[in-house]
Amino acid sequence: MLRSLPLLVGILLLVVSVEPKASAADKPNVLLIIADDVGYSDLGCYGGEIDTPHLDRLASEGVRFSEFHVNPMCVVTRTSLMTGHTHTQSDNYRRSLPVARLLKKAGYATSLAGKWHQPGNPMDAGFESFYGFLGGAIDSWTGMENGNLAIQTDRDSPKPVSEGWYSSDAFTDRAIEEIESAQTQGKPFFTLVSFNAPHTPLHAPRENVEKYYERYRAGWERLRRDRYDRMIAMGLIDERYVMSEPDAEVRRWEELPASIQSQESRRMAAYAGMLDRLDWNVGRLLQHLSDQGLDEDTIVIFMADNGGAYSNGNIHTYDQQIPWAPGSNAFVSNGWSYLKNTPFRWYKSCAQEGGVSVPLIMRWPAQLSGQEGAIRKQRLHVTDLYPTLLELAGAEYPTHDGDRKLEPLYGSSLLPLLRNPDLPELAIHDEMFWCFNQTGKALTKGNWKISSISDGPWRLYDIQNDPAEAQDLAVERPDVLTVMSDAWFQFAREHTTMPASWRSPLKEYQEGWGYHRIRMIMPAYVRAVPAMSAMDVPCDTDLSFHFSKPIQFANSTGKTLRLYEAGDTQTVVWQADPEPGHPDEGTSQITFNNLPRLKPNTTYFALSDPGWITVGNQPVGGLNDGAFWYRFRTGPARPGLLDGLPVQRPLPR
Numbered sequence: 001m002l003r004s005l006p007l008l009v010g011i012l013l014l015v016v017s018v019e020p021k022a023s024a025a026d027k028p029n030v031l032l033i034i035a036d037d038v039g040y041s042d043l044g045c046y047g048g049e050i051d052t053p054h055l056d057r058l059a060s061e062g063v064r065f066s067e068f069h070v071n072p073m074c075v076v077t078r079t080s081l082m083t084g085h086t087h088t089q090s091d092n093y094r095r096s097l098p099v100a101r102l103l104k105k106a107g108y109a110t111s112l113a114g115k116w117h118q119p120g121n122p123m124d125a126g127f128e129s130f131y132g133f134l135g136g137a138i139d140s141w142t143g144m145e146n147g148n149l150a151i152q153t154d155r156d157s158p159k160p161v162s163e164g165w166y167s168s169d170a171f172t173d174r175a176i177e178e179i180e181s182a183q184t185q186g187k188p189f190f191t192l193v194s195f196n197a198p199h200t201p202l203h204a205p206r207e208n209v210e211k212y213y214e215r216y217r218a219g220w221e222r223l224r225r226d227r228y229d230r231m232i233a234m235g236l237i238d239e240r241y242v243m244s245e246p247d248a249e250v251r252r253w254e255e256l257p258a259s260i261q262s263q264e265s266r267r268m269a270a271y272a273g274m275l276d277r278l279d280w281n282v283g284r285l286l287q288h289l290s291d292q293g294l295d296e297d298t299i300v301i302f303m304a305d306n307g308g309a310y311s312n313g314n315i316h317t318y319d320q321q322i323p324w325a326p327g328s329n330a331f332v333s334n335g336w337s338y339l340k341n342t343p344f345r346w347y348k349s350c351a352q353e354g355g356v357s358v359p360l361i362m363r364w365p366a367q368l369s370g371q372e373g374a375i376r377k378q379r380l381h382v383t384d385l386y387p388t389l390l391e392l393a394g395a396e397y398p399t400h401d402g403d404r405k406l407e408p409l410y411g412s413s414l415l416p417l418l419r420n421p422d423l424p425e426l427a428i429h430d431e432m433f434w435c436f437n438q439t440g441k442a443l444t445k446g447n448w449k450i451s452s453i454s455d456g457p458w459r460l461y462d463i464q465n466d467p468a469e470a471q472d473l474a475v476e477r478p479d480v481l482t483v484m485s486d487a488w489f490q491f492a493r494e495h496t497t498m499p500a501s502w503r504s505p506l507k508e509y510q511e512g513w514g515y516h517r518i519r520m521i522m523p524a525y526v527r528a529v530p531a532m533s534a535m536d537v538p539c540d541t542d543l544s545f546h547f548s549k550p551i552q553f554a555n556s557t558g559k560t561l562r563l564y565e566a567g568d569t570q571t572v573v574w575q576a577d578p579e580p581g582h583p584d585e586g587t588s589q590i591t592f593n594n595l596p597r598l599k600p601n602t603t604y605f606a607l608s609d610p611g612w613i614t615v616g617n618q619p620v621g622g623l624n625d626g627a628f629w630y631r632f633r634t635g636p637a638r639p640g641l642l643d644g645l646p647v648q649r650p651l652p653r
Contacts, residue, residue, distance in 0.1 A: 027107065027188040028366065028392055029298040031179075031285065032385075034192070035278060036074060036115060036137075036199040037348060039308030039340025040357045042275060047231035047342065049215060049223060050272045054283030055361065058302060060373045062363030063418075066236050067425070069432055070382045072355045072440035073348060074136065074305040075117050077382055078194075082118065082125055084386030084397075084409040086433055093119060095407040097398065099386045101126030103190045106393040109182035113174040114167075114194030121155055127192075129181075130154050131174040138196055140167040140203035140274075141326040166205070167196045168274075172281040176288050183292065190389070193285065198274035200311070200331040202267075206324045208280075209273030216265035216272075219253030220335040221246060227342040235375055242470035243343040248533040248633040249514055250338045251603055255567035263321070267332045268339075270323035296365045299392065301385070304358035308340030310347035310517075343468050349516075351434040351442030351451050353469055367418055376421060379444075381429045383411030391415050433491050435502065443488040450484040454516035457506050458485055517628050521621030524549040526588075528630060536635030539598045544591040549616030551590055553580045559609035561623075563595070566603035566631075573604070578613065598634050605631035 041047045045059035070077040071086065079085075082099055083092040100110045104126045112122045114132040122130040133143070133150040143151035143165060149158035151170075161170070175193045182189035197204075216223070224243070231237045246252070256264065282302070289295050311331050322328045337347050344354035360380065362368070390397055391413045399406060412428050426446065434442040434451075442451035447464035460474040460481045474481050492498050515532045519525050526546045530537040543563075562575040574595050584590040590613065598604065607629055610622035623629050 027394060028364070029179075029182075029188050029294060030103075030108075030190045030389060030392060031175075031289070031298055031300045032190070032192045033282060033285070033300070033302045034078075034114075034194045035275070035302070035304045036194075036196055037306065037309045038198065038275065038304035038358065039337070039342075040344060040354070040359065041227045041231060041342040042308070042340055043359055045234075045361070046236060046359050047227040047234065049226065050212075050275050052275065052279040054279050054286060055302060058282070058286065058300060058363050059361050061365070062300070062361055063368060063371055063373075063421075064236070064375045065360040065362075065380055066375055066377050067379045068303070068358060068360035068382075069356045069380065069429075069444075070304070070306055070358050071434060072306055072351050072436040074115075074199075076436055077305040078116075079118050080382050080410075081385055084383050084411060085407070086381070086383055086410050096409065097401055097406065098125035099389055100190065100192075102390060102395050102397070103393050104128065106395040107187060108190045108393060109178070109185055109187040110190045111175070111178035111181075112192045112194065113178065114171040114192075115196055116194070123154060129178060132171060132194065133158075133196075137199045137201070138167060139201060139326060140196055141165070141324075143167065166203075166277075168278050168281045171195060172284050175285060179288065179292075179294075188297075188393075190393075195278050195281075197278040198271050200309070201328060202270040202274050202323050202330040202332070203326075203328070204270060204273035204277050204323050208276045209269050209323050212269035212272040212276075213266060216268040216336075217261065219261065219264075220250070220268075220339040221253050224339045224342045227339070231343070237343060237467075240465060241343045241468040242466065243468065244345045244470055246335075246338055247345075248535055248603055248631050250335045251333075251566040253335070255565075255603060257567060260567075260569065264333060264335065267321060267330065268336045270321070270330045271332050271336065273323060299362065299364040299367075302359070302361040303382070306348045307344070307353075307355040307358060308337045308347060310334055310337055310349065310514075345469065346453075349436065349440060350453050351436065351440040352453070353467070355440065356434065356442075362418070364418070371421060374421065376417065378417055378423060378425050378427060379429050379432075380414065381411055381432050383409065384414050384428060385411070387411055387413040388415060433488070433495075435492060435496065441488070441502075443484055443491070445484060445487060448480055448484055450481065450488065452506060454519060455501070455504070455506055456515075460484065514628075514630065518623070518630060521623075521628055522547070522615065524615045524618075525620075530632040532630055532632070534632040537598075537632050539600055539634050539637075541595065541598065541634075542591060542593045543595055544589055547588045547615045550586050550588060551584060552614040552617070553578050553582050553585055554614060555619070556580070556612055556614070559612040561592075561606060561608040561612055563604055563606050565599070566605060573598075600634050600637040603631060603633045605629045 042050055043055050044052045045056040045064060071080055079092045083096045085092045085095045104110045110127045111129045112127045116122050116132060116134045117136050131153050133145060135145045135150060138145045138150050143161040149160060151161055152158040171193055175191050178191050179189055228243050289298055311334055321330045323330045341354035344357060346352035346354035348355050387409050397409060417423050417428055430446055432444040434440055447462060449461045449463045450458045452458050458474055458481055459472045460477060461469045462473060492502055524547045526548055529544045530541055557579050560575045560577045563573045565573055576592055606623055607625055608623040611619035613620055
């Protein structure tokens with residue numbers, strides 16, 4: 001990793017001045033708490049309206065960080081945390097040793113309660129005990145994952161959970177037991193509590209959910225503005241953070257009928273209730289530390305693993321949106337994801353700030369006295385935690401593991417920052433590299449950042465003056481773009497197993513995070529007209545879909561493509577049933593020029609049945625009312641044209 005020489009020298013001087021390595025008796029305990037899919041602004045201490053009094057107290061007694069970055073998805077962040085490397089999740093373990101293994105060697109009692117979501121078993125990575133699940137998400141009432149038992153102890157096979165079991169409560173119970181066990185052994189502890197919450201499906205006790213029913217009736221746009229104002233007032237962000245307006249992916253709250261608004265407010269209440277319960281369990285952990293006299297000697301770290309998750313939410317099917325019913329599948333629509341990531345755009349899985357900027361809180365009375373309640377704005381990355389933990393333990397990062405040479409760690413210890421809060425903003429991390437599949441490529445270097453979604457063209461941002469990525473400068477600053485692009489590809493070649501898709505030229509791209517979602521079910525999908533998430537679409541538009549392979553209509557009879565208004569999700573505005581013999585058969589484009597005149601300033605979305613067309617001899621998946629729907633928004637009425645006239649809707653065929 002490249003760093004400017006003056007900054008590096010300053011850091012080295014600080015490191016040299018740090019006290020000698022701690023003896024076993026002086027090693028602090030470490031309680032690391034990870035929340036799953038929490039947005040940047042969800043916590044009360046980060047501007048949110050969700051009740052998080054215990055995390056807020058942790059922040060008031062410790063330090064908050066406003067520029068902490070993770071990787072675009074949970075599995076990659078967790079792997080980076082354990083290995084000290086970024087890049088992709090597939091090859092990080094060959095680069096280094098898991099940090100828990102080194103902490104165990106340094107005399108720590110190591111334990112994990114909750115989610116793993118990495119290769120192998122946590123006990124292979126140095127954890128002496130494990131209680132939780134290996135996969136990505138579970139039913140928080142049953143402990144099941146995709147209908148299978150998932151909760152296990154150590155290396156045992158998964159077992160059914162008891163009546164009344166709830167994941168956040170159970171993982172907290174186990175963490176407290178492990179802290180007590182470490183005390184009995186006379187060892188410092190490294191206890192990782194990795195909550196499933198508030199990852200979907202959203203499950204929480206009724207009392208945690210119902211208190212929020214009315215809180216979200218104001219809608220995501222109003223609440224996002226309220227969060228932004230609170231964040232400005234508390235000094236977490238400043239006026240450089242230009243809050244983006246909702247794009248076409250986000251339905252306008254005022255467009256939704258009262259019944260849908262009520263359903264949507266209950267969706268977010270389920271999410272808030274799940275985070276509320278997580279906070280209550282954080283309070284239990286903090287109380288246990290206090291009761292045992294461990295506050296002073298324990299560093300408590302709270303973080304999230306990625307930004308708020310993208311989810312359209314079911315448009316038609318609300319029957320399973322019950323957060324206290326085992327087997328239910330409650331989740332929020334992406335209007336609430338737009339709220340969760342205030343002031344940023346975009347979501348989990350992409351390397352835009354909405355996907356990689358998350359809360360980080362640290363409390364350590366022994367070392368942070370006098371800094372209580374402070375907000376630090378130095379740029380940090382999740383890989384910085386690995387060398388921090390090693391330095392806390394007085395442990396060395398080895399150069400070899402037997403005959404295997406280990407690669408240098410990507411991050412830098414945070415202890416110099418904790419001891420000297422006046423370090424420059426780029427002192428710890430002036431460069432960050434991301435590459436998660438095709439959706440999350442990015443590089444931050446100094447004051448500049450490039451990012452690409454779905455292998456689309458690089459976007460360029462001056463993040464010193466535009467930290468919320470409001471203005472793409474790729475066209476204005478081609479010189480900077482070239483330097484940044486070359487730097488990304490150089491890093492990828494030298495430090496990753498670079499697949500051919502990463503070496504390919506950047507592709508035609510359509511605005512909207514849903515673009516890559518549609519490509520998951522239609523790999524040959526290139527673009528649509530109007531473009532996915534296009535704004536200001538003419539009201540007299542046609543509709544077309546473009547593919548990289550020929551289109552066929554065999555077995556498509558009776559399978560329709562349908563257009564809806566965002567505010568009326570039951571009435572079909574227009575539909576088509578393309579059958580064999582369609583004029584576009586055998587081409588790579590299908591065009592519909594019979595749309596009715598659309599309303600101005602209105603969001604439209606399309607759903608389709610699975611197999612409504614075949615592309616390259618493969619039936620395409622449906623545009624469904626979950627994560628896959630295509631949408632755009634019309635512009636204002638234009639005087640002198642027909643755009644302001646009422647829509648004449650043909651009857652569905």
